[in-house]
Amino acid sequence: MFSRARNLLISGVGAAAVVLGAAAPGIAAGDDTPLPSAVETFEYPGAAKILKERGIRLDSGDGHILLADCKVSADITVFTKKSDDVNQGKICFKVTGSGKKGYLSLDIPDVMAIAAGKYGAWASVGGPTGMVNVPKNDVKAVGEAAWGEPARLLALQV
Incomplete structure (x- = not known):
């Protein structure tokens, strides 16, 4: 009797494996279709539109420094020689999260000054100094304005 129960159990498990195997989704053997990537690229959303409309190239970041409306938020303000836009040469950024950490790779030409609000910031600037520390407030x-040559802002970091 014990061997009969064991045989029934083994055959039941085998049948279940066949049914589940046939119903389980997956890739068929020999299918060369690549799986979609789940790797985050950290590209700035809407960057092409911002470049076309405002001439600001936003490359990538961690999402903690975002382009903002200067009338609403200005945790970091970049002053440029460009005065023909609505903000008269000011480009504002909002710091999200705790403000303890943030990074944004970008390219803004003809930068004259950088202002930090309640969060201190580091700026990577093309020119003789390279990195500029901007303490809070x-x-x-x-x-x-500082060394007599045009500068490009290449990155912001909080």
């Missing part, structure tokens, strides 16, 4: 001159 302070403004640092860069580019023509």
Whole structure:
């Protein structure tokens, strides 16, 4: 009797494996279709539209420094020579999260100064200084205003 029960159990498990195997979704043997990537690229959303409309190239970041409306939020303000836009050469950024950490890779030409609000910031600037520390509630001159040559803002970090 024991062997008969064991045989029934084994055959039941085998049948269940066949049914579940046939019903389980997956890739068929020999299918060369690549799986979609789940890797985050950290590309800035809407970057092409912002570049076309405002001339600001936003490359990538961690989502904690975002382009903002200067009338609403200005945790970090970048002052440029460009004065023909609605913000008269000001480009504002909002710091999200706790404000303890944030990064944004970008490219803004003809930068004159960078101001930090309640969060201090580091700016990577093309020019003789490279990195510029902007303490909270302070403004640092860069580019023509500081060393007589145009500067490009390449990254912001909180």
